[in-house]
Amino acid sequence: MSFDKKHLLGIQHLTRSEILSILDTAESLKEISRREVKKVPALRGKTIINLFFEPSTRTRSSFELAAKRLSADISSFSKTSSSTVKGETLKDTVLNLEAMQTDALIIRHSASGTPHFLSTFCRSHIINAGDGTHEHPTQALLDAFTIREEIKRFKGLKVVIVGDILHSRVARSNIFLMNKMGANVTLVGPPSLVPSNMAQLGAKVDYNMDRAVKNADVIMMLRIQLERQQKNYFPSIREYRKLFSLTPKRFETAHKNAIIMHPGPINRDVEISTQLADSLKSVILKQVENGIAIRMAVLYLLLGGKERDFTD
Amino acid sequence: MKEKIKARVMDARKIKRAFNRMATEITERNRDPNNLVIIGIRTRGVHIAKRIANLIKEFDNIEVPVGILDITLYRDDFSELEDKHVVKKTEINFSIENKDVLLVDDVLFTGRTIRAAMDSLIDLGRPKTIQLLVFIDRGHKELPIKADYTGKSLPTSRREKVKVKLKEVDNKDEVLITEPGGIE
């Protein structure tokens, strides 16, 4: 059990053993959030900055609480526009913040590859909280943690991910993670949003929702961005709903202990019918609680203990 | 680093006698055994705690609750641990509010583990009292910490290591002193 990387840039380059380290550590840390005094001194004196260039209250507060429960000092910066033209470049902004002697930077940005870009000139540990349409590693990790809690295994599980896969960082991270853990992934959605070549990432592609959902163990619904309809990715919400929404009838054909998951927030009656949305609510609440444990685990594994020398 | 055995200072029989003695001392000193809880520090402290609880049940027919404490998150001496990042679960399924807590560990050395354990306990609640049981006290304390119950006092040199082996984990009961050296 080990975690030897300086940054968490994505799931793609993690080993199975590193993923298990994170999940196991999260399991041990989970109970801290249920104590009366929700704090341990593990990261006392560490300085962390939350750099959110995309609006997000959930993920940002989740990271904030995770850091505070480990006794780290954390500050949040949000900027709605990114670099150049409007003023300071991203590189300058980040270097200025680092000059405050930070230990870690948590970054969410609308441009894919931004955490990778930062890691080429930053001294601090970089944690990817979502970069463009590329990856959202802590989301996939908390999804995996929730699946492990509910179903207790990964190997051979049938995991179905439904929605706008092309533009989803949650989908990519989950595809990488499920593959590393031995689960089988099927991607479902309209052909414009699920190009068949995406199967090369490690999944099956199916445009027939009824067929795909049969016997599924885990059904991950992704949020559909309504603007995509304006760009002609699909003709109308009505058509989308008919073909791809998760209805009670479709859900009945899934495995009897199947769980539905959603990274939130839900478009009721678009991705999923109202009746199921309520039962989905309880898993979503679990996902949120597990999110804190996972983020605590990630911060602990990267920052806990003596600072190591990463000379590469 | 390869270690070689320097001496076997306790065998199964001596260990059994030490346990019986300590269990008796505990019940003698704790007038209200119903307010007692035992918390073992991972990993071997937990087994020692369970054995003590079983002996108390045998002697006085009282069920003393046992909890497991992981103090990795409270440590200040990471160099002591090999696998410093492995944090395991703390499992204390009862309240320690106003209780007489008996903290249990296998070896008392610098005292830093016990300091971390006390910090952790205080974050979990406010005990009435905290007593300390260690199986071996090997000297070289760096903090003002003293055990209330000791299995055996064992003067050692700094470079030596004390290994408390228990049936539950190591298949036999014995206490060894080892030192660096030995052939690969």
Add this chain to the structure above:
Amino acid sequence: MTLLIKNGHVKDPFSRLDKKCDILIKNKKIVDIKENIKEDDHKTVDASGMIVAPGFIDMHVHLRDPGQEHKETIETGSRAAAAGGFTSIACMPNTVPVNDNSGITKYIISKAKQKASVNVFPIAALSMGQKGQSLTEIEDLIDSGAIAFSDDGMPISNSQLMRRGLEYAKELNTLIIDHCEDLDLSSNGVMNEGHYSYLLGLQGIPDYSEDVMVARNIILSEKIHARIHFAHISTRGSVELIKSAKDKGIPITSEVTPHHLFLDDSLLTSYSPELKVNPPIRTKHDNESLIQAVKQGTIDVFATDHAPHSPDEKEVEFNEAPFGINGLETAVSLILDKLVNKNIISFNRLVEMFSCKPAEILGLNDKGKIKVGADADLTIIDTQKKITVDVKNFFSKSRNNPFQNWELKGAPVMTIVGGKVVYSLLK
């Protein structure tokens, strides 16, 4: 003023020269080509062990002058060209303001006369402001010195405008160059669409956004019987279309850049903005197809599409970075190392594609050949010289070249423009 090039191996497929001999230059022209010309009191260059070729011409360069001189100027761009072995360059009109009128064209020519180390030929815009709506005054621009017409940076999307432009240009015997891209298909894309764009979460530009415009242009060229030159071809689809068109005798020509020949999209996993270019770096299959096309003569010309940007502009998130690769100072060595020294094409083919053909396509009748009476533009090459690319030593203001640290064998060692030595590594 005279200059004598002695002992070099002269290679010129146009004049069918392929032997060791001397060249005498007087008053900017080649006056004698034969073995053992007497030294007398001529200034002499000893080209022993080197190859002497007709001066190279890069017909696709962005000089950024006027308007964006922080990226490059006519002066610095021309020095970069000279260091790259080029004696003439044609510069694209997407300056600020756009070169769509005689004032800007004359400015470029006059500035080049004063400050440029090499010949600079302005390509004027085909549409006003490059907006794709109304034609520029083509005749006036030709009169002021424009050598060809293009909206490069942008495609000529409006087929009716392209038609009118072709009909008009044909009568004036001038050339239209098109940057082939369907802007709706490519919209918001930043790299080649394919496995890697899906992997990296970057918006992709499908290869057929180029193919559909190549096809349209081939049909227009055929129906109107007018010449069209395709800028920076990057896909195997384009290659197939161009080959069929040429087989039918349709008057189209095309160019390819070194980065499209030798780089593939798997490199983008580094998210390095140095690799962000339009048309994007495509797949290995496209590389292979383009190399075959070069070998078989389907593609006519090498051009760099030298697109300088200041280092600050490229050191940002991938999505924000401007498109463009700097190419003047590495092109010739790359072709020498990867194609000639690997025996994929002959040295003569290299000369054809860097010199003879561009001169022919642009109508520069006194260039692209070593012949008595031709302009004294020469490129001298050492095919064995080993270099390691180091952007820090570039003459260009820009550093956005993705070949940093590449070790290449073969390099230009002297560049002569109008009888004057403008760059030399020789003594």
